[in-house]
Amino acid sequence: MWPIIGIVLAAIGIAIYEVPSMIKRNLKKELWVFSVLLIIGVTLSIIESLNVEIPNPMDWLTIIYKPFSDIFLRILK
Numbered sequence: 001m002w003p004i005i006g007i008v009l010a011a012i013g014i015a016i017y018e019v020p021s022m023i024k025r026n027l028k029k030e031l032w033v034f035s036v037l038l039i040i041g042v043t044l045s046i047i048e049s050l051n052v053e054i055p056n057p058m059d060w061l062t063i064i065y066k067p068f069s070d071i072f073l074r075i076l077k
Helices: 002-026 028-049 057-076
Strands: none
Touching: 002 028
């Protein structure tokens, strides 16, 4: 429970520091990107703190490229 509270408080602190200057400079697109990335980061951090296994993106790439790799290895033998 405490790690989740710490993560949320850190995210709130980051938002309090960054958002006003973005609003003042009228950076709407940057604010959207910042918000989405912050939410994704907070969500992944909370999931990680709950000891839920998060799949590694490299595993997906391995699944996609493994058949091509096998084909090329057979051709080069």
